[in-house]
Every structure is written in structure tokens, then in C-alpha cells.
Amino acid sequence: MSKFGEPMKGLQVFISDIRNCKSKEAEKKRINKELGNIRSQFKTDKLDGYQKKKYVCKLLFIFLLGNDVDFGHQEAVNLLSSNHFSEKQIGYLFVSVLIGESNELFQLIVQAMRNDLESSQPDFITLAMQCVANVASKEMAEQLSKDIAQILVAPESTPEVKQTAALCLLRLIRANPKVVPYQQSATRMCQLLNERQLGVVTASTSLLIELATLSPDLFTECVSLGLTRLSKLVTSTTDLHDYSYYFVPAPWLCVKLMQLLQRFPIPEDAIIRSKLSEALEAVINRAQEPGKSKKIQYANAKNAVLFEAINLIIHFDGDPSLQVRACNLLGTYLTHKETNMRYLSLESLGYLAASEFSHEAVKKHQEVVLKALQTEKDISVRQKAIDLLYAMCDNSNSVAIVAELLHYLETADYSIRETLVLKIAILAEKYADDYSWYVDTILKLIRLAGDYVSEDVWYRVIQIVINRQDIQGYAAKTCFEALLAPACHENMIKVGGYILGEFGNLIAGDVRSSPLVQFQLLHSKFHFCTIPTRALLLSSYMKFINLFPEIKPQIQEVLRSDTQLRNSDAELQQRAVEYLKLSSVASIDVLALVLEEMPPFAEKESSLLSKLHKSAPWTAKLHNVAGNSSNSTPATATSPSHEKITSQATPTPALSVQAPLISMAEPVAAAGKTTAVAMPTATDLLVDVFGDLPPPQLNLPVDGNMAAVPSELTPGAEEGYERFWLKNNGILFENEVLQIGIKSEYKKNLGRVGVFYGNKTKNALSGFSTTITSGAELSFQEKPFASSVDSGAQAQQVINVECLAPFSEAPRITVKFSIGGIPRFLVLKLPIMLSKFLEPLEMGADQFFQRWKQLGNPNQESQKIFEALYPITKSEADTKLQGFGLSVLSKVDPNEDNHVAAGLVNTKTQPVGCLLRLEPNKATNKYRLTVRTSHEGTSKMFGSVLSKMF
Numbered sequence: 001m002s003k004f005g006e007p008m009k010g011l012q013v014f015i016s017d018i019r020n021c022k023s024k025e026a027e028k029k030r031i032n033k034e035l036g037n038i039r040s041q042f043k044t045d046k047l048d049g050y051q052k053k054k055y056v057c058k059l060l061f062i063f064l065l066g067n068d069v070d071f072g073h074q075e076a077v078n079l080l081s082s083n084h085f086s087e088k089q090i091g092y093l094f095v096s097v098l099i100g101e102s103n104e105l106f107q108l109i110v111q112a113m114r115n116d117l118e119s120s121q122p123d124f125i126t127l128a129m130q131c132v133a134n135v136a137s138k139e140m141a142e143q144l145s146k147d148i149a150q151i152l153v154a155p156e157s158t159p160e161v162k163q164t165a166a167l168c169l170l171r172l173i174r175a176n177p178k179v180v181p182y183q184q185s186a187t188r189m190c191q192l193l194n195e196r197q198l199g200v201v202t203a204s205t206s207l208l209i210e211l212a213t214l215s216p217d218l219f220t221e222c223v224s225l226g227l228t229r230l231s232k233l234v235t236s237t238t239d240l241h242d243y244s245y246y247f248v249p250a251p252w253l254c255v256k257l258m259q260l261l262q263r264f265p266i267p268e269d270a271i272i273r274s275k276l277s278e279a280l281e282a283v284i285n286r287a288q289e290p291g292k293s294k295k296i297q298y299a300n301a302k303n304a305v306l307f308e309a310i311n312l313i314i315h316f317d318g319d320p321s322l323q324v325r326a327c328n329l330l331g332t333y334l335t336h337k338e339t340n341m342r343y344l345s346l347e348s349l350g351y352l353a354a355s356e357f358s359h360e361a362v363k364k365h366q367e368v369v370l371k372a373l374q375t376e377k378d379i380s381v382r383q384k385a386i387d388l389l390y391a392m393c394d395n396s397n398s399v400a401i402v403a404e405l406l407h408y409l410e411t412a413d414y415s416i417r418e419t420l421v422l423k424i425a426i427l428a429e430k431y432a433d434d435y436s437w438y439v440d441t442i443l444k445l446i447r448l449a450g451d452y453v454s455e456d457v458w459y460r461v462i463q464i465v466i467n468r469q470d471i472q473g474y475a476a477k478t479c480f481e482a483l484l485a486p487a488c489h490e491n492m493i494k495v496g497g498y499i500l501g502e503f504g505n506l507i508a509g510d511v512r513s514s515p516l517v518q519f520q521l522l523h524s525k526f527h528f529c530t531i532p533t534r535a536l537l538l539s540s541y542m543k544f545i546n547l548f549p550e551i552k553p554q555i556q557e558v559l560r561s562d563t564q565l566r567n568s569d570a571e572l573q574q575r576a577v578e579y580l581k582l583s584s585v586a587s588i589d590v591l592a593l594v595l596e597e598m599p600p601f602a603e604k605e606s607s608l609l610s611k612l613h614k615s616a617p618w619t620a621k622l623h624n625v626a627g628n629s630s631n632s633t634p635a636t637a638t639s640p641s642h643e644k645i646t647s648q649a650t651p652t653p654a655l656s657v658q659a660p661l662i663s664m665a666e667p668v669a670a671a672g673k674t675t676a677v678a679m680p681t682a683t684d685l686l687v688d689v690f691g692d693l694p695p696p697q698l699n700l701p702v703d704g705n706m707a708a709v710p711s712e713l714t715p716g717a718e719e720g721y722e723r724f725w726l727k728n729n730g731i732l733f734e735n736e737v738l739q740i741g742i743k744s745e746y747k748k749n750l751g752r753v754g755v756f757y758g759n760k761t762k763n764a765l766s767g768f769s770t771t772i773t774s775g776a777e778l779s780f781q782e783k784p785f786a787s788s789v790d791s792g793a794q795a796q797q798v799i800n801v802e803c804l805a806p807f808s809e810a811p812r813i814t815v816k817f818s819i820g821g822i823p824r825f826l827v828l829k830l831p832i833m834l835s836k837f838l839e840p841l842e843m844g845a846d847q848f849f850q851r852w853k854q855l856g857n858p859n860q861e862s863q864k865i866f867e868a869l870y871p872i873t874k875s876e877a878d879t880k881l882q883g884f885g886l887s888v889l890s891k892v893d894p895n896e897d898n899h900v901a902a903g904l905v906n907t908k909t910q911p912v913g914c915l916l917r918l919e920p921n922k923a924t925n926k927y928r929l930t931v932r933t934s935h936e937g938t939s940k941m942f943g944s945v946l947s948k949m950f
Contacts (some may be wrong), residue, residue: 008054015061031062036854042075052079053087056094063098073098077105080112085123088116092127096134102865110143117147122158125151129161129168136175144174145180146339152204153188157195166192166203173210186218193225198243198250201229205256212263218914223264227275230257234282234305246298254283256826260306276312283309284325307344309875314351322359331365339378346372346384353391362392370404379413386416390423398431399470402441409448417452421445425457426608429464435471436478438464443482443492450489453602456548456607458495465499467600473506475499480513483521493525502597503538505547515548523558531569538564538575545583546595556583713812717828721810724831725945726883733828737761737819740828746836749803749906753832756796757815759789765817770797772830774811777804777907789817799830803837804908806935834905835945838885838914841902845892848900852915855932862943863930868950872920872927880949886916893917905938912938918950 014034021027038055042046047055056076063069076098079091095109103109116128129151151157152165155611162946173180182189189211192204205226212219233249243250267273287306291298310326313319326348339942346369353362369392373385386405405424412420424445433439442461446453465475479496482488500518507513519541526537541555558564564576586594620751632742720732724742732755733740744751766788772780779818783798810833815826843851844849855861870876877899878888886901893900905912912935919928927950931943 008057010054011057011061014058018061018065027065031065031067031424034058035062039071042072048421049079049082049084049087053090053809056090060090060094060097069098071101071106077108077112080109080116085127088124088127092131096144101135101137101139106139110140113140113144114147117144117151122161125161126164129164133168133171136171138176138179141172141176141179142827145169148172149180149182149185149189152192153185159195159200162192162195162200163197163203166207167198170203170207170210173207173214177214183218186211186215187221190219190221190225193222193229202250202253202256205253205260209256209260209263212260214264216929220264222260223267224272226257226260227272227279230254230261231275231279231282233257234279234286245301246295247292248298248301248305251301254305255308257351258305260313262312266316266318273740274319276316277322280309280319281325282323284329287329303344306363307348310348310352314348314355317355317357320357322354323352324361326351327358327361327364334365334368334372342372342376342385342481343378343381346381346388349382350388350391353388359392359394362388363394363397366401368396373404373408379416382413383416383419385715386420386423390427393427393431395431395433397438398427402431406441406444406448409445417449418454421449421452421457422454422608425453425460429460429608435464435468436474439471439475439478443478443495446489446492446495447482450491453489453491458491460608461495462498462926463601466502466598472499472503476503476507477513480504480507480518480521482526488525490529493529494533494536497522497537497540497835501543501547501766504544508548515544515551516554517550519544519551519554524897531572535571535575538572538579542579543595546591549588552583556580559583607769667780693746712827714826714828717826721829721831725833725835725949726880728836732831732832737824738765738815738817738826740815742827742831744831744836748839749835749837749908751801751803751832753799753801753830754796755799755813756794757789758794759791761819762791763819764791765789765819767823768795768815768817771814771816772811773814775807775809777807778802778811779804780811801832802908803834803906805910806905806907806912806938807834808937808941833945834941835885836907838903840882840885840887841904841913842887843889843902845889848889848892848902848915851902851913852932855913855915859936860934860939861930861932862939863928864943864947865926865928866947866950867929868920868925869948870950872922872925872950877918877920877950881916881918884946884949886914895919903937910935914938914942916942917948918946 017030018027021030038058041051041055052075056072056079059069059072059076071096076091076094080095082088082091095947099105099109103739113128113132119125129148132140132148148165148169152162152169157165169182171179173182189204189208193201193208194302195201195204208219208222208226214220233254236249245251248254267276268766283305287302287559291302306329310330313322317323319561330345330349330352333341334344336342349362349365351356355608366389369385369388373382373389376382376385378751386408389401389405402424405420405427409417409420409424425442426440428438439461442457446458465472476499479492479499482492483496500522504513504518508515508518522537524539526534529537538559541558545552559576560582565573565580567573582594583591630736640733686875714733716735717733723730723800724732728742728744728746730742731739732742737760738758739756741756741758741775742753744753746752755770757765759769768785768789770782772782779802781800785797786795789795808936810829810831813828813830815828818823874897881899881901883889886903889900889902898917901916903914905914912933914931914933916932917930919930921927925949929943929947929950931939931946933939
């Protein structure tokens with residue numbers, strides 16, 4: 001008899017009966033009959049191991065059919081103590097599927113596992129470790145991971161046990177990285193790379209990759225050991241029998257070893273570097289040898305090793321000959337018949353272009369890449385061709401590449417146009433020897449793809465024109481000519497309106513572009529524009545009053561018209577009224593001062609680069625390539641302040657519930673970027689007397705050392721943050737120095753947060769500023785506020801926020817100030833949660849359950865069963881769900897004690913539907929919470945948060 005035991009005929013008969021059932025009712029009847037029989041059998045004491053195993057298997061099968069199984073757990077756990085492999089195997093299978101960490105038998109299971117781990121039978125040890133890996137709970141990791149680590153490095157462990165132990169430990173570390181103690185065994189784990197059995201080495205390498213990612217300093221020994229093993233594999237001419245795959249020796253192990261080496265920096269030892277070069281050369285040489293088989297499996301295995309070797313060459317970036325050889329080899333694959341090969345070649349060449357050693361070698365393939373851009377059928381390959389052209393661009397070929405990209409833009413897929421526009425704008429700025437060419441390129445860009453030109457692009461062209469006097473006249477002339485077209489994109493009108501308002505006087509000498517003609521041309525576009533563009537044009541008209549006093553009556557007539565003074569939009573009406581009054585009462589000298597030409601922007605990195613690096617992080621390396629010139633004129637990353645103009649700033653109004661939310665017409669700080677606020681200087685006061693200050697500048701701490709700011713949260717910050725899940729107003733943080741309060745409101749995907757800083761000391765707080773850090777899913781605009789707070793006084797900061805996409809990590813705010821000359825820092829979580837953008841949804845029972853079924857994918861659902869933390873009352877639970885932002889639906893669930901709720905998370909990119917069922921069980925004092933949303937991460941996060949509220 002085999003170790004898997006005798007066939008279970010009773011189980012086979014039961015499964016056959018279930019399959020032969022003609023209806024759901026017949027199946028249910030047969031299952032209930034079997035459950036009754038199993039229950040009665042378990043009550044007797046005459047069952048042997050075979051019968052217990054059979055009945056536990058039946059319960060497992062019934063559960064897998066979707067039925068609840070609430071008994072038999074004890075019998076399954078008893079099977080773990082059996083000395084028969086098949087019985088123990090079924091017991092572990094039942095535990096893996098049906099018994100969770102909250103089960104009262106959990107400690108018995110852990111003890112049974114420990115007994116098996118300490119046994120001398122390899123089959124029992126592997127069964128226990130397989131179950132541990134399947135469950136991978138935190139408590140199990142805490143109690144058993146040390147034992148598994150000892151088994152892994154024990155000399156008496158068999159290869160099969162070591163292999164299973166390595167994979168089990170890998171699973172535990174991925175699930176609970178902070179719980180598993182691996183530090184003490186680091187050196188002995190590295191020695192696993194010397195194991196003779198390649199299966200053990202392969203499993204151990206996967207484990208070491210994860211460990212080296214967490215703690216690279218503990219596993220530096222892996223470099224020499226892993227390189228030695230890799231060299232033997234790639235230079236070996238002997239057949240590895242079971243580990244050769246279509247004539248390629250152990251391809252999976254080779255790939256994993258090279259991935260492991262990429263977790264460490266360039267080795268300093270010259271011998272190791274030489275050995276590494278030899279191994280990589282051997283891989284490239286083998287790739288150029290004639291194929292030993294025409295089967296696709298052989299090509300796939302050989303190419304997998306080759307491309308991972310190229311990734312390793314890119315990572316170490318220190319051997320010019322290897323990089324050039326890799327470029328030449330990849331160039332031959334650009335015309336390969338396999339789409340995947342062309343894709344991978346383009347991707348790898350893009351990374352090699354970031355190296356000073358291989359940049360010129362990559363440029364040799366420019367014509368082939370341009371051809372691929374025009375002829376490739378696969379959009380992903382065309383995207384990689386664009387990335388490679390961007391990467392290989394420099395002073396010598398920038399004009400040709402930009403011209404080709406502009407030509408391709410006319411027929412490019414809509415899904416890649418925005419990224420393509422961004423790259424063209426960056427290349428045109430970076431390599432512009434003649435800035436008239438830059439202006440022509442950007443205006444053509446707007447003409448060809450205006451809908452895909454983000455605000456960052458047209459902000460940037462304005463910044464550069466303002467900072468370079470030599471192109472201001474040309475820019476005004478070119479924009480004027482572009483506006484003469486019958487149909488202009490709105491972004492073109494924005495650029496034209498801004499530049500003509502600043503530099504229209506430079507072309508006013510030509511009768512074809514006289515002041516009146518410029519004004520009439522801009523005003524002819526006025527009524528076809530959106531509200532934000534109209535507001536900008538009104539500001540341009542005010543600039544014209546300063547530049548061309550002779551057309552002042554015509555402009556005042558427009559401002560005085562009913563369409564402006566009685567406009568339904570409050571912003572336009574306010575601007576018209578205030579600009580009309582300003583032009584009427586202010587003297588020429590005052591107007592000249594208030595409406596003078598914009599000063600040059602501060603020189604900082606282009607905001608376009610920051611935006612591109614966020615969407616494609618690999619592009620950050622490209623700006624260190626030798627030979628790349630920095631001809632661009634950096635400016636601030638904020639939007640131009642021409643949006644509003646005036647003579648002095650008014651204080652920021654107090655936040656109130658009735659105050660309107662942020663308008664998206666206002667400039668918004670780039671998402672994911674760290675911004676800081678400081679008090680404006682005198683030169684900043686040339687902004688709208690009736691509006692807001694310009695976007696804040698980046699501000700460093702007093703000592704100029706950002707490293708001085710702690711990265712950890714201030715004690716008490718987490719508790720303050722948690723209080724805001726169900727409310728919008730309250731105290732976020734308080735200590736002996738400062739009290740920080742929050743008052744917020746949200747509408748759709750927009751929010752306004754008022755932060756109040758109260759000084760509790762007898763001394764003034766000076767150098768007061770804040771810094772907000774968040775992911776790319778949120779976009780912020782911070783209003784300036786006082787840089788000092790007197791004793792007993794309060795300062796207010798207003799923050800406008802836009803939710804661009806679902807997020808899970810809360811933004812952080814760093815508060816910096818000095819008291820008595822001593823700098824102080826607070827690092828807090830801003831209480832801006834995804835649930836704040838929830839909009840309640842009302843729906844009937846039919847509509848609810850129809851949508852509930854549509855969200856039936858496993859990754860769209862989060863279900864939790866948990867102990868009630870508070871008394872179970874329906875009214876209290878409904879109040880909490882409503883406070884969370886959901887609409888509680890009545891008469892939907894047949895059980896009146898259950899709670900059903902619905903909502904919609906509003907984001908700029910995608911709305912996320914959210915449905916919820918909360919089922920209380922007063923008898924057990926437990927809840928079952930099920931959350932289904934159209935976004936995987938949102939389901940898990942809402943489920944985790946809500947389970948702590950009831």
C-alpha cells in the first residue's frame with residue numbers, strides 16, 4: 001500500500017451522487033443527508049483513522065461546493081497526530097482551507113505542527129511546512145518561523161526538506177516581514193548557495209533575493225557565493241541532467257542568481273568584478289552561438305538568461321565593452337519576428353542609453369527605432385520605441401527626433417498621446433539652442449494635440465518666455481499669428497492671451513497687430529472659452545490698459561457690459577467689477593506699478609521633468625548621461641501668476657462650511673511633490689487685491705538641512721489621525737506648545753481643509769512653515785499664512801486638495817517652527833482619507849443586488865468576521881456608516897438586523913463604486929463585514945478600517 005493510503009470508496013460514491021443530482025434542491029438534500037450521517041458518526045468512539053479521514057474529506061468537499069461546515073474541526077485536528085501520512089495529509093489540508101487564526105483550536109494546531117517539525121520523518125516535516133506556508137498568519141509566523149529557519153540551515157536536513165523550508169520561510173517573510181527572525185541565521189543562509197542539489201539552491205536563491213532586499217548589509221556574502229555558482233552554470237559544458245531545459249543549463253537558477261546580484265552595489269574587489277565580467281561575457285557569447293534547437297522553448301530559455309544578464313550589466317554600469325556588446329546584440333533583435341523580443345530589446349536599449357559608456361552605441365540604431373515607430377502593430381512596442389527615442393536624444397539628434405515625434409503625434413494612439421506630448425515638450429526645452437525653435441515646437445504641439453497638453457506644459461512655455469528677453473518679441477508674434485486661425489484650441493488661447501498681455505507691445509508697431517487688433521482678436525475667442533480661460537483673458541485685458549492706454553475705453557466697455565457685471569459665475573463677475581473699478585480710479589502711475597511686466601521666475605528644475613519621472617521613474621537616470629547639455633532655462637514649477645493681478649494681498653478668509661470649494665481653475669501643486677509655505681515677501685504682493693496669493697515657493701528649514709527633519713511620526717499623531725474617520729472637525733494634535741485643529745469640507749473629488757495652529761506658550765513661535773508630502777494620487781494647493789504665531793494667538797492655513805485616483809496612504813504634514821531660537825518639528829498625518837470623497841448612493845433592493853453580483857470577483861471583495869468592540873445596536877451602527885460617508889439602505893436585506901450601505905468614491909480618473917453588508921450576530925457577539933468595490937485596494941482598506949469601528 002502506498003503512503004497515500006487506500007482509495008476512499010465512500011467519498012467516490014458521494015461525489016458521484018452529487019454529480020448525478022438533477023437540480024440544486026436534490027444536491028442540497030443529498031448534502032444534508034450526508035452531513036447528518038457524518039455528524040452521527042463523529043458522536044461515536046468507534047471510528048478508526050481511515051474512517052475519520054474519509055468523513056473529513058467529505059466535509060472538505062462539501063465546503064468547496066460553497067456550503068457552510070460548522071463541525072468536524074476537532075476530528076480534523078486529531079488527524080494531525082496520526083502516524084499515517086495520508087491521514088495527516090488530509091488533516092493539514094482541512095486546516096489550510098477551513099481553520100483560521102481566530103479558531104479556538106489554533107493553538108492545538110500550532111503544537112501539532114511543532115511536533116511534526118521536530119520529528120525525524122521528512123514527509124511529516126514537509127507537510128507541516130506546506131500548511132504553515134498556506135496559512136501564513138502572523139501568530140503562526142511568530143511561533144514557528146524560528147524552527148523553520150533552523151531546519152533550513154541544519155546539516156542533517158534532507159534536500160527536499162531544505163527546499164520546502166526555504167519556500168515556506170519566503171512565504172512567511174512576504175506576509176509578515178517584521179515578525180520572522182532571520183538575522184541570526186544570515187551567514188548560514190548564504191552558505192545554501194553552495195548546496196550540491198540545484199533544487200535547494202533555486203529555492204534558497206528566491207529566499208535570499210527577498211532577504212537581501214530587506215537587509216542587504218547582512219547578506220553581502222551572497223555576492224561572491226552567488227557569482228561562483230553563476231560562473232559554473234554559464235561556463236559549464238557538462239549536462240546537468242534534470243536541471244537542463246532544452247540544452248540550457250538551469251535557466252531559472254541563472255536568472256534568479258543574477259536577480260540576487262542586482263540587490264547589491266558594484267563590488268569593490270577587482271577579482272570579483274573580473275569574474276562577473278567573465279560570466280556575463282559567457283552569457284553573451286552563448287547567445288550569439290548557433291541554436292541547438294529550433295523549438296520555441298529553447299529560444300525562450302536562452303533569451304531569459306540573456307536579458308537578465310543585460311539587466312545585470314545595466315545595474316553595475318561599469319564595463320564599457322560589455323555595454324557596447326549588449327547594445328550591438330540588442331540591435332539585431334530590433335527586427336526580430338517575435339514581438340516580445342522587439343519589445344524587450346527596445347526596453348533594454350532605453351536603460352543602456354542612460355549610461356555614458358553605451359549612449360553613443362544606442363544612437364546607432366536610431367533609424368531602425370524610427371521605422372519601428374511607424375510600422376509596429378503592437379501599441380506597447382510603439383510605446384517602448386518612443387521611450388527609447390527619448391532616452392537616446394541629445395544635442396546632435398534632438399531636432400530630427402522631435403520632428404519625427406511630432407509627425408507621429410498626428411496618428412498616435414490616444415492612450416499614449418499625453419505622455420508623448422510631455423516628452424516632446426521636455427526634449428524641445430532641454431536641447432533648444434535656438435529658443436524660437438522651442439516656441440514653434442510647443443505651439444505646434446498645442447495645435448496638433450491640444451486636448452493632451454497639460455497645464456504644466458503651457459505654464460512652462462510661459463515661464464521660459466518670461467525668463468528670456470531674446471524670444472519675447474518672437475513669441476508674441478508667433479502667438480498672434482496662431483490666434484488668427486479660425487479654430488484655436490483653448491490651450492493656445494491661454495498661451496496667446498498671457499504672452500500678448502505681457503509682451504503685446506513688442507509687436508504693436510505693425511498695423512496688422514496693432515493694440516486694437518490684438519484686443520479684438522483675443523475678445524473674439526472669449527465667448528468660446530471655459531470660465532478659467534475667460535478669467536485669464538480678463539487679466540490680459542487689464543494688462544492691455546497699462547500697455548495701450550489708447551484702447552482703455554473699448555476694454556472698459558467690455559468690462560462694463562451686462563455679460564460681465566451680471567455673469568452667473570462669481571469669479572468672472574468679481575474680476576469684471578474689480579478690474580473696472582481699478583481702471584477707473586487708479587492713476588497711470590499706480591496702474592503701471594500694479595500691472596507691470598512679470599519678473600523672471602526663480603531657476604528650478606522643470607516641473608515637466610518631475611511629472612515625467614513620476615510616471616516613468618527610469619527616465620530620472622537619463623539626465624546624467626554624458627554629453628547631454630542643459631540649455632534649458634529652469635523656472636519654478638508653479639503656474640504663472642498672471643491668473644490674478646493687483647497691488648496688495650488680503651488675508652486669507654476664515655474657513656466656513658458655506659465657503660465654496662477650490663476651483664480647478666486655480667493653479668494646483670504637482671501631486672506627490674513636497675511643497676512648503678512661507679510668508680510672502682514684498683515682491684510677492686503684486687497679485688490680486690481681491691483674490692489669492694500665488695502658489696507658494698519651496699522652502700527649506702532654517703539650517704538648510706532637510707535631513708534634520710525627522711521622518712517618523714510624532715508620538716500621538718496616529719491617535720489624532722484615527723479620530724477623523726467619522727468626523728471632519730476636531731483636534732488633530734496637542735502638546736504643551738501647540739494645539740492643531742482641523743476643519744474640513746468635501747465635495748465630489750475636491751476638498752478644503754482648514755488647519756488651525758494655536759500657540760499655548762508665553763513666547764512667540766517664529767519661522768513657522770509646513771511641508772506636505774503625499775503620493776501622486778492627491779494634488780494640493782496650499783495658501784500662505786503667517787510665519788510667526790504670537791503667544792495665545794492662532795494662525796490658519798487653508799489647503800485645497802483634489803483626489804486624482806484611489807489611495808491608501810495618508811498625506812503627511814511636517815510643521816516646522818522655532819521657540820526661543822530652538823527649532824522644533826512635528827510630523828503628523830493629515831486626516832485626508834479616501835472615505836472623505838465618498839458620496840452616498842440611494843438604490844433599491846433589485847439595483848443593489850444586481851450591482852453586488854457585478855462586483856463578484858475575488859479581488860473586488862473584502863470580508864472579515866470579527867468580535868464586536870462595542871454593544872451591538874442597529875442605530876449606532878447606522879450612524880457610523882453614515883459618518884463614514886455611505887448611504888444606509890433600508891428594506892434591502894431580508895434580515896432587518898443586517899446593515900446594507902452604498903456609496904461612490906469620487907476621483908478625477910475613475911469613480912469607485914462601494915457596496916457594503918454588515919451582518920451582526922448577537923449570540924456570538926460578532927460581525928461579518930463584506931465590502932465590495934470596483935477597486936481592489938479600496939475594498940481591503942475600507943474593510944480593515946470599518947472592522948475596527950463596530
